[in-house]
Amino acid sequence: MMTKIKVQPLLVNYKTLEEFKRFKEYGNQELAMFEDLESNIVENDSESPFFGIYFGNALVARMSLYRVSKKYDYYFTPPQDYLELWKLEVLPDYRNQGYGKALVDFAKSFKLPIKTNPRINSHGFWERMDFHKAHYEVERDRGENPLIWLPSGVEERDISE
Amino acid sequence: MMTKIKVQPLLVNYKTLEEFKRFKEYGNQELAMFEDLESNIVENDSESPFFGIYFGNALVARMSLYRVSKKYDYYFTPPQDYLELWKLEVLPDYRNQGYGKALVDFAKSFKLPIKTNPRINSHGFWERMDFHKAHYEVERDRGENPLIWLPSGVEERDISE
Numbered sequence: 049m050m051t052k053i054k055v056q057p058l059l060v061n062y063k064t065l066e067e068f069k070r071f072k073e074y075g076n077q078e079l080a081m082f083e084d085l086e087s088n089i090v091e092n093d094s095e096s097p098f099f100g101i102y103f104g105n106a107l108v109a110r111m112s113l114y115r116v117s118k119k120y121d122y123y124f125t126p127p128q129d130y131l132e133l134w135k136l137e138v139l140p141d142y143r144n145q146g147y148g149k150a151l152v153d154f155a156k157s158f159k160l161p162i163k164t165n166p167r168i169n170s171h172g173f174w175e176r177m178d179f180h181k182a183h184y185e186v187e188r189d190r191g192e193n194p195l196i197w198l199p200s201g202v203e204e205r206d207i208s209e
Numbered sequence: 210m211m212t213k214i215k216v217q218p219l220l221v222n223y224k225t226l227e228e229f230k231r232f233k234e235y236g237n238q239e240l241a242m243f244e245d246l247e248s249n250i251v252e253n254d255s256e257s258p259f260f261g262i263y264f265g266n267a268l269v270a271r272m273s274l275y276r277v278s279k280k281y282d283y284y285f286t287p288p289q290d291y292l293e294l295w296k297l298e299v300l301p302d303y304r305n306q307g308y309g310k311a312l313v314d315f316a317k318s319f320k321l322p323i324k325t326n327p328r329i330n331s332h333g334f335w336e337r338m339d340f341h342k343a344h345y346e347v348e349r350d351r352g353e354n355p356l357i358w359l360p361s362g363v364e365e366r367d368i369s370e
Contacts, residue, residue: 112347114347184241186273187275191293191326192237194237
């Protein structure tokens with residue numbers, strides 16, 4: 049059976065925020081979105097940095113994706129806009145069915161370099177997605193374990209330069 | 210029984226790196242230190258960003274602490290150098306004996322603001338240490354859940370400005 053997996057932008061509304069509670073990586077970002085909605089700082093159904101996959105009516109996978117300006121690019125050569133990806137997560141019952149890969153493929157479709165700071169124990173997945181470890185540098189990376197993906201024509205910056 | 214707890218800088222050497230393996234948050238940073246030592250990029254016993262506490266000959270608690278330049282300060286008013294703290298960790302058998310607090314007090318002794326991005330479930334500890342949640346902003350914080358500590362005379366930056 050082949051099922052078409054569709055990645056879609058997630059809008060800021062109470063339904064989305066309620067669904068986010070089922071994900072393990074729930075933190076300040078979600079709480080701030082909720083508070084902004086409650087206090088009318090953001091409108092209902094405004095854009096969020098999240099993308100997700102629904103199975104029926106239920107959100108079963110998501111990631112946050114943010115375009116970082118070239119001005120702040122310390123990872124790539126030549127310096128350029130890149131995507132930072134975080135909170136990639138598939139709910140337990142829906143794992144190993146291609147949802148994680150579908151999200152990553154969606155991110156890659158922008159043809160920009162991608163940086164992520166994965167959770168412990170997810171390195172096998174990221175390797176299969178063709179990500180590799182950026183050379184660690186304390187001043188830049190601090191507590192992070194950055195992994196990067198390079199589209200064609202882009203190289204990792206040589207930080208010893 | 211009162212025991213004097215002594216926080217000390219940890220030098221990059223094979224003994225320290227071997228002890229780091231006992232800590233849960235072991236990642237690229239430690240591996241890069243090991244590789245730098247192996248390939249003579251850093252000398253034996255050179256400085257590391259880690260501080261720790263020994264109980265007898267064993268390292269039982271540690272943290273990484275890095276001074277971020279005023280130029281990169283997006284958290285405080287007035288803008289100033291601040292300390293970023295990560296990988297604060299006390300080995301299981303040594304918890305609830307003041308080692309974590311001793312490390313945080315050491316960091317506070319520099320009288321600079323401190324930022325940390327704590328692990329899930331450690332918020333109670335950070336509250337007791339007088340840290341509070343920074344207002345989350347996606348462009349700045351992305352996947353982080355920043356907590357900050359303010360010395361007297363320093364305020365959190367109003368990011369809505």
